[in-house]
Amino acid sequence: MRISTLLARNLAWYWRTNLAVLLGVATAAAVLGGALLVGDAVRASLRDLVLARLGNTDYVIARNGFFREDLAASFPSATPIVSIDGMVVHQTSGRRALSVQIYGVDPRFGPAPEGQQILLTAALAAELGAKPGDALLVRVEKPSAIPLESLHGRKEDVGKTIRLTLGTATPREFSLNPQQGDVRAAFVPLTLLEKQLGEIGKVNTILVAGGPLPDPRGAVTLEDLGIKIRTLPSSLSLETDSTLIPDALAERATVTANSLGLTTEPVLTYLANGIRANGREIPYSVVTALGTEDGITLNQWAAHDLNAKPGDTVTLDYYVWKSDGRLHTDSAQFPLARIVPTASDQTYAPEYPGISESNSLHDWDPPFPIDLHRVRPADEQYWKQYRTTPKAFIALARGQQLWGTRFGKLTSIRISPPLPSFAPALRAALDPAQMGLAVIPVKARSLAASQGATDFGEYFVYFSFFLMVSALLLTGLFFKLGIEQRMREIGVLRALGFSISKIRTVFLLEGAALSIAGAMLGLAGALAYGEVMVIGLRTWWIGAVGTRLISLHPSIASLATGALAGIATGLATIAWTLRKLEPVTPRGLLAGEQKRHSVKRPLLVGIVAALLAFILLGAALARVLDQAAAFFGAGTLLLIAALCLQSAALNRRSSAFIGGLISLALRNAAYRPGRSILCIAQIACATFLIVSVDAFRQTGDSAGTGGYRLMAESNLPLIHDPNSPAGRDALNIPPLEGVQFVPFRLRPGDDVSCLNLYQPRNPRILAPPAAFLNSAHFAFQDSVPHTANPWLSLDAPLPGGAVPAIADANSITYVLHLKLGEDFTLNQTRFRIVAALQDSLFQSELLISEKNFLRLFPDVEGYRFFLLDVPLQRTQQVTGTLEEALSDYGFDIQSTEARLAGFHKVENTYLSTFRSLGALGLVLGTVGLAAILLRNVLERRRELALLRAVGYRPSHLAAIVLAENMLLLLLGLATGTGCALLAIAPAVSSRGGQFPVASLSLLLAAVLATGIGASQAATRAALRSPLLAALRSE
């Protein structure tokens, strides 16, 4: 006979109790392993989506502008495409799909449309209700090298509409941006798109498959970067397609020229509406700023026309496009310094479409208003003879002061002598990335993003935490029952010479065997639990993930972790139960005696735990401690305190007179205090969870809309100010009484809200207008430093040059994983979170000041995001009017409450998940309660039989049993509810004190009903057995 033999006998003999213990461990292991599998499922599914949608594309070479299609030939396995945002409209039904990715492709990409065909991904086709042969209109932003927000940028009709026919093939799901939702993409023939956009032979994207990170420096030309070098008689003229030279290019060109021993002369040429002097005026004249000479120099022609002589005051009138979306007319005055001969030199002025190629001033088609009545025959004569030869010259610095823009402060740089080696030298010196030609490791970046902003494994571990606790409590409960059942056996073993440590070892070995077996069973359970959770995420809880494309991807690591954790926690629970073995003497064990535990220890532990809990709560209320930490910490301590205090109360030898059935029931509950406390703990934990989760549910009464009823986004940028009559006129918007637009600049990027499962690598950025910062709308959770109006922090310079940014508190914490005051880097720019909005509609983006936005992203033009201040009764009418008037811009309006509801839906879905799993924990707790009740009653069959023998009716016995059970249930409910209410107090207070009393009461009533049901079931089962027969048996 060996100890192993005894173990095997024990495990087999007490199989009922052991099975319950095994199932408890299996449940805990299954839940933990399953929760981890959910995390694996989400990560792996996101990764699968990335790989499927990118295909064999590893890198992307892209520019905010177009370059030679032939550049692709310089890289192995490269495919040139055009990739732009746009919208698609079903011509017949009028249904619109906005924010669609439009790809211009040819057979090098794969199966491609031909002729006038368009192919749509399945989701987009379904959205439009389009069938093969249907006519579709694709509208995209017309590429413009010249910035829209400059004088010469064409602001009207910024889009291009192309009519195409839907083909029969369904293209592959291709997307360069990681997204969990359906791919909404349209594929059009590359050459057709190039032609329609006026970019024949040019693309803006190259897809590269495999190999190392491509280096375009050897292949890219100056033309690809939008740079032109004109050879003039005695110099070179460096210019750009945009007509403006960015500061970085100007600096690099100057350094390169100087390194070759060349001299440079920077030039800024502008169009003045008029040159005035001595009561005379010359309309629409080119003026060039160069050199350092003060005052103004007129050519002979102009001086004669104005009858001006040196010393006279000359006034220049000119248009300036300002960031408020309007064309302003400004003036500047200069003393006439000199008069120079009129020499024909058109090379100072860049090529202005609509102007430079015109034969006469009357043929001009400029992107700004001109009054042709002002044009005189003499002006036409000058144009005929001299075209864009400047009529006046001012100092460069003065010109830059008047006409410099964020896009550049020069229109050309003259380099002399005209050395042929300058162009290649400049090309070698330029970093294509600085000129906007970026090489992006799109696959690596997307795969990194697929790790997810939200660790669903971690979340489901939290969600399932109380379910695991319930399972472990049940494990401990049944193991404890098993020990109690074998107390006499333990006494015999003690009498036979087994030391207490030996007995503990035997039980621990039994527990280990049960834990291991339970954990193994839990492996299968983990797969099942994980699958059910994943199905849940695809169906009932789809609000949390926004996609049905999640599937289980079991991993050995997660299963092993679940199993090991199940073994560890099961064994720990069993070991904890075994601590109580010693205090009863062997004689007492043989007699079935129960040791009365000290009252002092649980009382002390309870008081200390309560004090610590209140300290944490105080710290949370004083905002010294994070609320989530306070909730979990204080909640756990409060539960421990309550249970310890109740344990002390139950352990106290009660000599109170038993005056009736109820007091008899109370005495019974106190007879086995350990069991009673375990029951109370199970009910309390589940109740705590359900009550506290419900309190965090968003009810939609948030102030996060800032008082604005509507918000809008447009596919194409609005350049004009829709609040001004001129802007509304330019945008073709009818007068809208009482409607105010707040336009925001938008740099598209990754959604930083809980709606995006992928880790945002390149956040979406909004910039409100300066006036908005002063209006103090929206509530803030906190700011660094504390200030009455945190919006103003956006304009305050920070030490070290970090750019201040504001984001929603939810995004900061749960998606970006940052803290207030923390820095992060984006495209080599350091940003700092200076304030956190509270549950706002800005959860998808970061906000920076418009000034910083224009400095950091000069190429992003116009406004694409709007808040609309609209009277309540007119929201529907305004929505319809604006969406129709601005349909060419893809203007899409949404109510701000609907936007917030979208975010709340995710949060509430998480809470629903938490609550569902908590409810499962409650079910387990109820099972435990029912098991205990039944066990208690069965153990006391002789006692109950005796009561019957002395005249108690069955209804009396039922009342005693029910009263005992109700005590445990009500104590559990009260404990869980009370602790939850205290624990959530700081969080509820910071959210404005909302508390869903009605739904909570309903919930607790349901819990109570469940418990009563379990009690009645146990009572019925007990009373059904022949009690009187028990009197006769041993």
Next chain:
Amino acid sequence: MLDVSQIAKTYPTPRGPLAILSGVSFNLRRGDAAAIMGPSGAGKSTLLYILGGLEQPTSGTISLDGRNPFALSDKDLAAFRNQSIGFIFQDHCLLPQCSVLENALVPTLVSNDNTGALDRARDLLAQVGLSDRLDHRPAELSGGEKQRVALARALINKPLLLLCDEPTGNLDQASADVVASLLLELHQRQETILIVVTHSAELAARFPLRYELRNANLHSAGA
């Protein structure tokens, strides 16, 4: 030699300490067999459990072959019980999940030296007439048979002191006679110190030494 000197045992109650034993003293040598009688609640079982090291006396000392069990550590006390004391309970206290042979061997699982344990168990079970029931479970045995297994278990480690608490209390007359005979026979063979607590005058009459526990004191009732 078993030396019991001034053993007292009191239990605290809300109404003050309750004296179960007071000044109990006696000596027994190897080979002695004593029966202790007394009315129900007199403290017979309490005295037995104190002698067996299962319960601590309030005062007094016990010495078995010069060793005071209550001066030992818990671990040494367990080993002392395992090697020096055999216990038989009124309701046998067999492990229901183990066979007859396994029940007899249970004490050897924690012995330092198990050599020959299996042979000893078979031999003892043969002596108590259960050699053909070795694989049977307790549920398949009669009351008397169970008590015979308990007897074999108690003697497996050749203890010096054999303590029996109402060994025939739950048995019919025939079974009781068999058990009592076996008890005395095996006691003689192994030369243990045998102490039996009983309220059966018939059983007590078979013992050379008889004591009566009355008013917390042990009185000789004849030899």
